[in-house]
């Protein structure tokens with residue numbers, strides 16, 4: 407058994423069963439080993455950002471790391487933006503990055519690069535395995551690192567000669583240390599804050615936003631009268647009929663401040679204290695209202711569910727009934743010209759049970775939540791790293807993770823163009839994904855950002871950097887060229903009809919929503 411095969415066997419044994427790959431010469435032994443080892447599904451992405459985003463989506467839906475296979479420094483660099491998003495979202499990923507044989511590096515041939523240097527800012531754990539004998543144990547250590555709560559990026563660099571040289575065998579993955587149990591003082595302090603009689607808020611992130619976490623938050627709210635608020639960026643919210651609804655903190659500073667206004671006690675669980683996405687002249691970075699006391703019940707890398715359980719028990723709220731569980735209710739099927747409300751209603755009217763919504767709708771979908779609050783139970787995934795090109799790859803990974811569930815990717819036209827190759831992987835793997843592209847033919851968000859940072863009165867050259875209408879993009883044509891059937895919708899009736907069709911069939915489908 408060579409080093410590459412010992413690594414693939416170690417990954418499979420350690421529960422890493424999917425590899426999102428874009429290989430090159432230095433990874434050929436890893437690719438060759440795939441035919442000799444059962445249990446590793448290998449999915450080809452035509453750009454490394456597709457692979458890293460897919461691994462992020464896979465982790466969010468399974469809480470299990472997938473691997474990526476990337477080609478030296480440049481392949482890793484192409485993957486970096488979506489690794490950044492995954493890192494912010496607390497997703498665990500095992501990156502396998504090929505490297506030249508160590509004796510070859512000194513010749514500084516074309517693909518030679520500082521791979522560790524590229525990996526470090528986007529990884530929690532980085533190692534170049536020195537020999538074929540160490541590859542398996544290093545692979546196992548990478549899996550262990552990727553599983554550290556809530557999930558970490560581990561990057562294992564695999565020199566070509568370690569892949570082709572005889573190895574020792576397969577390594578066992580060591581247990582990953584579990585997150586700290588909730589500290590009693592933190593639980594007592596949080597309970598005291600919520601019982602203070604002043605306006606209090608539970609501010610949630612991470613796994614606190616799964617159905618059980620929200621149910622516990624709902625019980626605590628019923629008992630104490632506190633508000634329940636989700637952070638602005640959320641990796642996965644379990645929502646829909648029968649669940650406790652929660653709103654994400656708004657991107658726009660003024661709106662976010664309005665949502666938090668009057669709060670005297672904020673209890674953090676799985677989330678950091680809220681801060682503005684960007685700095686703007688004359689606006690605050692910190693969104694916590696002045697005079698509001700912040701108590702950390704559970705840090706981002708803690709145990710949010712265990713902490714909410716402990717808090718509910720401390721407050722004697724375990725048997726309380728959450729007050730505002732979402733009733734099963736859908737909006738009417740909308741008709742007429744596109745409006746943002748109408749688009750939200752079209753989704754809410756057609757969302758199937760168990761759907762996974764991947765939301766990169768940027769400006770279009772910000773107000774969609776109320777229209778699907780009573781739709782059948784579903785998951786909602788958002789970008790936490792702010793690097794666009796996230797939606798389509800994450801949808802690929804979510805669909806690989808959950809083949810029996812419909813994935814709906816809502817993507818702005820600007821964002822879609824970063825990782826449009828994802829469509830080809832959707833077609834090749836016959837993934838059950840409905841992609842909606844919101845073709846407003848612009849980087850619409852940046853119009854408001856221009857004003858917000860004080861760059862007023864933009865001239866034609868500035869506006870030219872924000873428009874996508876010269877030439878217009880033909881998403882239907884792009885989809886069909888990559889094997890994905892597609893349609894165009896120019897009003898709400900047509901869109902609702904197309905969505906109904908997309909939900910009734912299996913496999914990838916793209917709707918170009920021409921706004």
Ligand SMILES: Cc1ncc(C[n+]2csc(CCOP(=O)(O)OP(=O)(O)O)c2C)c(N)n1
Nearest residue numbers: 768769793794818819820821848849850851
């Ligand atoms: C990797 C990366 N490059 C650039 C940006 C800056 N940026 C943020 S939003 C945006 C445009 C998004 O356009 P679109 O997806 O069409 O959504 P819209 O604003 O039109 O709703 C850009 C370029 C970014 N966030 N990430």
